[in-house]
Amino acid sequence: MTSLFISDLHLDENRPDISRAFFQFLHSHASKAQALYILGDFFEAWIGDDDQSPLLDEVSRELKALTSKGVVLYIMHGNRDFLIGQQFCDAVGAKLLKDPTVIELNGEATLLMHGDSLCSDDQEYMQFRKMLRSADWQKEALAKPLEERRVIAQHLRMASSEANSNKAEDIMDVNPNDVIREMQSHQCCRLIHGHTHRPMRHPLNIDGKLAERIVLGDWDRAAWFLIADSNGLTLTEIPF
Numbered sequence: 001m002t003s004l005f006i007s008d009l010h011l012d013e014n015r016p017d018i019s020r021a022f023f024q025f026l027h028s029h030a031s032k033a034q035a036l037y038i039l040g041d042f043f044e045a046w047i048g049d050d051d052q053s054p055l056l057d058e059v060s061r062e063l064k065a066l067t068s069k070g071v072v073l074y075i076m077h078g079n080r081d082f083l084i085g086q087q088f089c090d091a092v093g094a095k096l097l098k099d100p101t102v103i104e105l106n107g108e109a110t111l112l113m114h115g116d117s118l119c120s121d122d123q124e125y126m127q128f129r130k131m132l133r134s135a136d137w138q139k140e141a142l143a144k145p146l147e148e149r150r151v152i153a154q155h156l157r158m159a160s161s162e163a164n165s166n167k168a169e170d171i172m173d174v175n176p177n178d179v180i181r182e183m184q185s186h187q188c189c190r191l192i193h194g195h196t197h198r199p200m201r202h203p204l205n206i207d208g209k210l211a212e213r214i215v216l217g218d219w220d221r222a223a224w225f226l227i228a229d230s231n232g233l234t235l236t237e238i239p240f
Contacts (some may be wrong), residue, residue, distance in 0.1 A: 003035040003105065005226040007114065007194025009207055010080065012044035013055045021223045021240040026027035026052065028060055029225070039194050039216065040078025040099070040114030045157060047149035048142050049087035060092050067093030076101070078195065079116045080157075082132060083142065102186050105228050111188040115195030115215070118174035118182065124163065125172075132156075173198065179213055180206060192226065199224050201235060 030036045063201055067073050073094040077084060089096045100113045120126060131137055141149060164172065173196055183191055183204075189211040201218030203210070214235065217224030222239045 001035075002033040002227065002229040003037065003114075004030055005037045005039060005192055005216060005228070006219075006224070007216040008041045008197060008221075009038075010044040010218065011042055011055065011059065013053060015044075017240060018219050019055060019058070020125045021219060021238075022042035023058075023062055023224050024240075025225065025238075029227075030066055030071060031069055033071055035074065036066070037074045037076070037097075037112065039076045039112060039192065040116075041194065041218075042075065042078065042084075043081040044063065045153040046083045047146065047153050048083055049085045049091075051146060051149075051235070060088075061093035061096065073218035076114055077135045078114045079129065079132075083138060086230055100182065100186065102188060105190070106232070108190055109186075109188045110192060111183055111186050113182070113191065113193040115174060115193035118178050118193070119172060119195070120175045120178050121171045121173075122167065128160075172196070180204070183211060183213075190214070194218070199235060203224065204233040 006025075009018055009079060011022065063073060073092065074097045075084060075089060075094045076099050077098040084096070086096060088094075097112065099117070100111055103110050103112060116125070116129060141152065144152070153230055174193075179191065183189065183206055189204075189209055191211075191213045193213070194216040196215060197218040197220075198215050200215050202213040202215070204213055206209065214225060214226060214233065216235075217237065222237045224235070224237050227234045227236055
């Protein structure tokens with residue numbers, strides 16, 4: 001059984017190189033796997049399942065082709081694409097995962113998260129996240145015309161970029177204590193997440209047991225993915 005994990009592709013029409021790398025990844029790796037997990041920020045922005053664009057059409061076709069081959073596809077919300085809904089998932093044959101979710105991976109309980117909820121030192125972002133994830137805010141946003149939603153999404157991206165440029169790097173990383181608490185709460189000794197764009201395997205000790213936090217990389221200049229198969233877990237980078 002081979003499972004693949006990716007996150008933070010930030011697919012966008014202005015970055016066709018990332019889209020090409022993703023489609024190549026689907027053909028060369030994902031099509032041979034049993035499952036593909038996308039742990040958030042698959043798209044740079046998502047303004048609703050009713051949006052349309054040449055990129056969305058191509059991504060939908062490629063994902064549908066993948067799942068039609070029998071590959072199980074899971075999608076988790078990120079901080080950029082938290083409005084992905086059941087309509088899109090049904091169209092491509094994907095299953096929408098809650099954040100967090102626990103799965104069994106190579107015989108071990110494994111916690112999957114996007115990762116932004118662990119960045120609790122960034123209080124400004126946490127308040128912003130709370131607003132965006134509220135059912136009332138999302139209902140109101142999705143009721144607006146598509147063009148107005150595009151303007152709102154652009155404004156949110158600009159505000160986020162400006163805010164992050166003035167923050168210390170360590171503030172935007174995960175809080176180690178929150179990592180431990182989350183893993184203890186779900187009784188897991190392995191955590192896989194994205195969001196921070198800092199790919200690494202971090203050994204941990206939780207209640208006297210060996211544990212690990214695996215951070216997936218973003219797809220800016222390379223395709224980052226985690227392979228879980230009979231050989232174990234391998235964090236892989238392919239430049240593009």
